[in-house]
Amino acid sequence: MSKFRIPKINSIHFGAAWIVLSLVVGLLLPAVIRIITGVFYWKMSIIGGVILLGFIIVFCIEMKQDHGKNPYYERYLSEDIPFDPDKQTAVIKCSICTGEQIAGFKNKEDGHFTEVMLIRDADDLAKFKEIYKIEEIKKVY
Structure with missing residues (x-):
């Protein structure tokens, strides 16, 4: 709720x-x-x-x-955008052209990507992992 x-x-x-x-x-x-x-x-x-x-x-x-x-x-990031490890995979969507990295969740069933936050450096990635209690994230190009 x-x-x-x-x-x-x-x-x-x-x-x-x-x-x-x-x-x-x-x-x-x-x-x-x-x-x-x-x-x-x-x-x-x-x-x-x-x-x-x-x-x-x-x-x-x-x-x-x-x-x-x-x-x-x-x-309230984890409350606003919930993460369900059974239905979603944590990924970093990387742009080949600009190098921009967006952390989010990819739905295992239909492949829909939900953007969560911009990753500018290692600190942002560590915050994302800490908020959602994630150990491993794969990159998608």
């Missing part, structure tokens, strides 16, 4: 929206109004700055919540 979790403000889905909102309200709108009317609305710049500052504060608090043990995107 999956648990209901409120998405974090700094998640991929909401972090960019907060930054864009603060830049639009604080920079773009006052500049457009200044060009059109010749009047600078400094209050809008302050509001945009407050939104951006609030986002940065919440972001820093969330990053420090677990004292650096696990990044926020790894906390």
